[in-house]
Amino acid sequence: MQLDAMRTVLDALPIAVAFVDADERVRIANRACAAILGPAPEGRTCSALLRHPEFLGGLEASLSGDKTHVKRLILTAGGNETHLTVTFTPMITTTVKGVLVAFEDLTPIEQAGVMRRDFVANVSHELRTPLTALVGFIETLRGAARDDPAARDRFLGIMEREAGRMIRLVSDLLSLSRVEAEERRRPANEVDIAVLLKTLLESHRETAASGGIDLRLEMAEGPVRLRADGDQLTQVFHNLVENAIKYGGGGKEVMIRVTELQHEPVLKGAAIQVEVIDRGEGIGPLHLPRLTERFYRVDTHRSREQGGTGLGLAIVKHIVNRHRGRLKIESEPGKGSKFIIILPKT
Ligand SMILES: Nc1ncnc2c1ncn2[C@@H]1O[C@H](COP(=O)(O)OP(=O)(O)OP(=O)(O)O)[C@@H](O)[C@H]1O
Ligand SMILES: [Mg+2]
Incomplete structure (x- = not known):
C-alpha cells in the first residue's frame, strides 16, 4: 500500500x-x-x-x-x-x-470500574454501620440488659430506627436503579403540577410546623400541566422539601415558587420552573458541584443521625434527566439555598 x-x-x-x-x-x-x-x-x-x-x-x-x-x-x-x-x-x-x-x-472502562467499586464499597459501608449497631444491641439485650425493662425498651427503639434506615437505603437504591433503567424513556402522561405540589405540601406541613417552619407555595391560580411521571415528580419535590426542612431549619420559612417560562434558552421552549427555597445554613461552593453524587453529604455524621442516606439528590437528578429538564442549585452559606427544577412543558 x-x-x-x-x-x-x-x-x-x-x-x-x-x-x-x-x-x-x-x-x-x-x-x-x-x-x-x-x-x-x-x-x-x-x-x-x-x-x-x-x-x-x-x-x-x-x-x-x-x-x-x-x-x-x-x-x-x-x-x-x-x-x-x-x-x-x-x-x-x-x-x-x-x-x-x-x-x-480504555479510560472510560477503567472509570466505570472505579465507580462500580466505589459504589459497592459505599453501599457496604452504609449497611455495615446499622448492622453492627443491631448486633451490638442484641448482645446487650441477651446480657447486661436482660432484666432491665427500661433499657430494653430504649435499645429496641434504637434497633427499630437502625432497621428502618436499612430499609430506606435499600428502597432508595431500588428507586435509583429503576429511574436509571428508564431514563431514556421520556414520560408521556400529563400531570397538573399545581395539584401535585399542594398535596405534597400538605403531607409535609406537620413535620415543618414541629420545627417551627412555615411552608409556602407561590404560584398563579389554576392548573399547570406538563408532560411528566406524577409519582416521580412527587418524589423529586418530596426530596427537595424534606431537605429544605431538614437543613434549612434555621430559616423559619420554606418557599416553593412556580413560574411559567415562555422560552427557556437551554431547553429551547416553554418550561415550568419550580424553586424550592430555604433560608437555612446554605451550602459552601466546594460542595455544590458534588451534591448530586450518590452518598455525598456535606456533614455525613449529621445526615446519618437524621436517617439520611445521601441518595435523595442523586434520585432527583436522574428523574429530572428523564424528564429532559434541568436542575440548578444556588446557595450561599449563612443565607440559604435554592434548588431550581426546570421542566419542558411539552
Ligand atoms: N436545602 C439544603 N440546605 C443545606 N444543605 C443541603 C440542602 N439540601 C441538601 N443539602 C446537603 O446535601 C446533602 C445531600 O442531600 P441528599 O438529599 O442527597 O441526602 P440526605 O438528605 O443526606 O439523605 P436522604 O435524602 O437520602 O435522606 C445533604 O447531606 C446535605 O448536606
Ligand atoms: Mg435528602
Missing part, C-alpha cells in the same frame, strides 16, 4: 493509529492521534512525542523482531490518567518498512 492510500484509510478509523518507520519517526498519524501524541506529530521521533518506557520498548521490539506486541500504558497529564492498550504490528508498505501503532483508550 502507498503511504497516501494508507493515510486515507487511517484517517477514517475512529481510534488513534500511527505508522512509524524504522527510524522511529512518525510517518502517518491519523486524526484521532492528536489526543495522545499532541498536534502535528508527523515527522517527529516517537521518543520526543511519548516518553514512556513501555511504549518505546514495544516499538523497538516490533521493529527489530517482526512480531506483534501489545503493551498497557497509563499516561498522566494535568492530574488525569489515560489508560491505553497499544498494539504494535510490523508492516511493510511499497516503500517503507515500519510498525503500525494502534492506541485503544
